[in-house]
Each structure stands twice: as C-alpha cells, then as structure tokens.
Amino acid sequence: MGKRDNRVAYINPIAAARARGPVQNSGPTIQDYLSRPRPTWEELKEQLEKKKKGSRALADFEDKMNEKWRKELAKNREKLLGGSDKDKEKDKKTTDKEKEEKRDKKEKKKKEKKKFNRHSSSSSSSSSSDSSSSSSSEFDDEDEKKSMKKKRKRKKTSTRRPSESSEEESDAESKKRKRMKEEVDKDKDEKARRKKRKAERSHKDSSSEWSADSDGEEMDKSKKKRKKKHKKHGRKKKKKTASQSDSELD
Numbered sequence: 001m002g003k004r005d006n007r008v009a010y011i012n013p014i015a016a017a018r019a020r021g022p023v024q025n026s027g028p029t030i031q032d033y034l035s036r037p038r039p040t041w042e043e044l045k046e047q048l049e050k051k052k053k054g055s056r057a058l059a060d061f062e063d064k065m066n067e068k069w070r071k072e073l074a075k076n077r078e079k080l081l082g083g084s085d086k087d088k089e090k091d092k093k094t095t096d097k098e099k100e101e102k103r104d105k106k107e108k109k110k111k112e113k114k115k116f117n118r119h120s121s122s123s124s125s126s127s128s129s130d131s132s133s134s135s136s137s138e139f140d141d142e143d144e145k146k147s148m149k150k151k152r153k154r155k156k157t158s159t160r161r162p163s164e165s166s167e168e169e170s171d172a173e174s175k176k177r178k179r180m181k182e183e184v185d186k187d188k189d190e191k192a193r194r195k196k197r198k199a200e201r202s203h204k205d206s207s208s209e210w211s212a213d214s215d216g217e218e219m220d221k222s223k224k225k226r227k228k229k230h231k232k233h234g235r236k237k238k239k240k241t242a243s244q245s246d247s248e249l250d
Contacts, residue, residue: 039047
C-alpha cells in the first residue's frame with residue numbers, strides 16, 4: 001500500500017480575483033464622496049450672514065426683556081425704599097415728640113420747684129402751708145406708689161417661695177422613699193442568699209451522710225458474701241474428707 005496524496009492545488013488569490021471580474025458595490029465609493037457637490041465661497045458667506053442675523057434677533061429680544069425686568073425691579077425698589085423711608089420718618093417723628101414731651105415735663109418740674117422755693121421764702125405762712133401741703137401730697141403719692149410696688153414684689157416672692165419649698169419637700173420625700181426601697185431590697189437579697197447557703201449546706205450534709213450509709217451497706221454486703229463463700233468452701237472440704245475416708249475404709 002502506498003501513501004495517500006494529501007497535496008492541494010495552490011491558487012493565486014490575486015489572479016483568481018482578476019479572473020472573476022469587477023464586483024458590484026452596494027454603497028457609495030470613495031470617488032463618489034470626493035466628487036460630491038460643494039457650495040461656493042459666496043454661498044458659504046451668505047449662509048454665515050443668515051446665521052448671524054438669526055442670533056442678532058435673539059440677542060435683541062433678550063436685551064429688551066432684560067430692560068423690562070430692570071424697570072420693574074427699579075419700581076419695586078422705589079416702592080420698598082419709599083415705604084421704609086416713611087416708616088423711618090414716622091419713627092423719628094414719634095421719638096422727637098416723646099423727647100419734646102419729656103423735656104417739657106422736666107422744665108415744668110423745674111419751674112414748679114423754683115416757684116415753690118420762691119413762695120416759701122417770700123409768701124406768708126398760709127401760702128407756705130398750702131405749698132407744703134401740695135408738695136407733701138405729691139411726696140405721699142410717690143411713697144404710696146413705692147409701697148404698693150414693694151408689696152407686689154413681696155407677694156410674688158411669697159407665692160414663689162412656698163412653691164419652691166413644696167418642690168424641695170417633694171424631692172426630699174422621693175429621695176427618702178427611694179432609700180427605704182433600696183434598704184428593703186438589700187434585706188430581701190441578703191435573706192435569700194442566707195437561705196440558699198443553708199439549703200446548700202444541708203444538701204451537702206445529707207449527701208455526705210447518704211454516701212457514708214451506702215459505703216457501710218456495701219461493706220456489710222461484701223462481708224456477708226465472704227462469709228457465705230467461706231462456709232461453702234468449708235462444707236465442700238468436709239464432703240471431700242468424708243468421701244476420702246469412706247473410700248479408704250472400703
């Protein structure tokens with residue numbers, strides 16, 4: 001038997017492609033892409049100008065809107081600032097009026113004091129008595145007001161003190177109750193521990209006694225067994241001796 005011929009004929013791929021001929025292309029070729037229609041320089045300039053015009057219109061619209069918003073903001077600011085200025089002016093006026101009233105009161109008091117001093121030095125005893133009565137009445141009114149204020153303060157403090165004292169008493173009572181509870185709990189725990197210790201001790205004692213009793217019983221049983229064995233052994237010996245003596249006699 002000879003060897004098989006596994007050789008394959010070699011075909012040049014380039015020659016095979018040429019022999020097949022041109023292939024039909026499904027899409028555009030590179031040549032088509034390069035020979036595509038392109039705009040001229042003038043047409044491109046026109047397109048750019050159109051784009052710029054569109055962007056300018058949008059920018060003009062945005063500028064107009066911004067101007068409107070600015071105007072509205074300015075109006076609102078004027079309103080707010082005007083209102084605040086008016087409030088400030090009102091406050092200033094009220095403060096000025098209050099200051100003027102205080103000054104007028106002070107000046108009146110000074111004038112009255114001066115008049116009182118003049119009348120007391122120059123006028124007769126009747127006028128002096130009248131002025132003194134009026135001044136004394138004023139001082140009395142002031143003293144009464146002060147005394148009323150003091151009484152109110154004392155009442156407030158008195159109403160506060162019993163509440164504070166009651167709170168302190170309640171806190172002290174609660175602390176005492178807590179201490180009593182803690183002491184009772186401690187006593188209970190100690191009693192329970194003592195009971196446990198006693199029970200453990202009694203259990204240990206009973207277990208030791210039971211073990212001793214069991215040991216004694218076991219010893220007794222072992223002694224009895226030994227005695228029985230000894231008796232059986234003695235009986236067997238007696239039987240053997242008796243049988244031997246009978247055989248000798250025969």
